[in-house]
Amino acid sequence: MHHPSKAESKTNKAGPDPVPGGQPLFERPGVGPAGVRDFLRDIGLHYASNGVVGLAFSASGPIAVTLTVGSLGGLTQAQLASWVFAIFLSAGAATLLMSMIYRQPLGFAWSIPGTVLLGPSLQHLSFPEVVGAFFSAGVLILALGATGVVRPIMATIPLPIVMAMVAAVFLRFGTDIVSSTRADPAVAAPMVVAFLVLTAVPALGKYLPPVLGTLAVGVIAVVLSGRFIVEEGGPVLATPMFTAPEFTWAAQLELVIPLALTVLVVQNGQGAAVLRAAGHRPPVNVFAMCSGVFSLLNAALGGVSACVTGPTNALLTASGQKQRHYTAGVVYGLLSLVCALLAPTLTRFMLATPEAFVLALGGIAMLRALQQAFVTAFATNFTLGALVTFVVTISGLNLFNIHAAFWGVVIGYAVSRLLERQDHATA
Structure with missing residues (x-):
């Protein structure tokens, strides 16, 4: 039986949603940092499995995107390996540091939309030119965080509109369950059945968390299918x-x-919204500054910008008690550091699994977060603005090389201010 400590029983005093001048630049944790004893007391099977699944998600689909973009852009194997090392190193270090200080599951990763937009750029820019842009972007992110402008801007946008953007981005994970089950039923169907059984029978789910059971059944299905083939040779350590x-x-x-x-806006905005929906008080300004610092670290090793991500934090908060969620972040952070060290080996290992395994696992793990995003976006006020945000984000609108999720929030907020004045007046 877990007994909350005095530090846990305090209300998280990171403060109310920020207003200009109402909070210090660095948001205070409100509780004392967690120590090793706290972590060992609070960790449990649910939280460890959430951390493992969060890592499995980051080390599969996002890594595949990174390798695809880099390979098509003409990067060497050494440059790609360094990129993977950098993004796992910064993700692990930032998550471990922030989660222990704030006692919240503050999961960092790297910008997948940012990685995708590099694809066309690498066709006509040299890699050193792109790395120069990485450095400048890191400085700009850090500077904007240090000025304190990020927090009031994010506080101005109603949560339903931000969560509508999150719902649009997360929707693909839900449809991936269907498409993977249809394309590869031998792998995906047993995973879906395992999740349904463990969720429907609480007595089983108590001893084997549904997502962890889904992962185990998926691994067995992949092995039995005889399609787990790892390329031999290549470096082991980064x-x-x-x-x-x-x-x-x-x-x-x-x-x-x-x-x-x-x-x-897109990545940190998603992450902060998911954490708020799970009952946490994410430090938005510190998020921005931390993203800037670790983006510079990534740039030094040829990696794309660091950020807080919605999917990772949704997985870290998927189950369990709020005051113990931070332990999932610690597990994810520690495993990320291991993955940084073993980046070449991990990459070969994850790419050896069938695509259906990755898609089904990610989709099933994200279902609760997708449900929460839709409920928050459309249950109360600002529903028209949320709908416009959802539609624009789903459309894939890409202006000035900026991701559709950004334009979804901008256009949805503008429509809401124009047509939902009563909601804004009573907010």
Whole structure:
């Protein structure tokens, strides 16, 4: 039986939703940092499994996207390995540090939309030019966080509108369950059945968390299918390398602002909204500054910008007691550091699994978060603005090389201010 400590029983005093001048630049945790004893007392099977699944998610689909973009952009194997090392190192270090200090599951990763927008850029820009843009974007993200402008901007946008953007981004994970089950029933169907049984029978789910059971059944299905084939050879441990940046106007104008907006609004916005929906008080300004610092670390090793992500934090808060969620973040952070060290081996291992396994696991793990996003977006006020946000984000609108999720929030908020004045007046 878990007995909350005095520090846990206090109300999280990170403060109310921020107003200009109402809070210090660095949001205070409100509780004392967690120590090793706290972690060992609070950790449990549910939280460990959430951390493992969060890592499995990050190490599969997002890594595949990173490798695809890098390979098509002409990066060498050494450059790709360094990129993977950097993003896991920053994700692990930032998550471990922040989760222990704030006693919240503050999961960091790297910008997948930012990675995707690099695809066309790498066709006509050299990699040193792109790395130069990584450095500039990191400085801009850090500067905007240090000025304190991020928190009041994010506080101005109603939560239903932000969660509608989250719902649109997360929707693909739900449809992936259907498509993977249809395309590869031998792997995906047993995973779906395992999740339904463990969720429907609480006595079983108490001893084997549904998502962890889904992962175990999926591994067995993959092995029995005989399709788990790992390429032999190649390095085992990571060998990070420094790429000297080149600062050119072409790369700076094309990439810096889209990368910064993707991190601060799309990625960090999703992460903060998911954490709020789970009952936490995420430190938005510290998020921004931490993203900037670790983006600079990533840039030094040829990696894309660091950020807080919605999917990762949704997985870390998928089950259990709120005051113990931070332990899932710690598990995820520690495993990320291990993955950084073993980046080449991990990459070969994850890419050896069938695509259906990755899609089904990610989709099933995200179902509760997707449900919560829809409920928050459309249950009360600002429903028209939320609907417009959802539709624009789903449409894939891409202006000025900036992700559709950003335009969804901007256009949805503008429509809401124009047509839902009563909701804003009573908010």
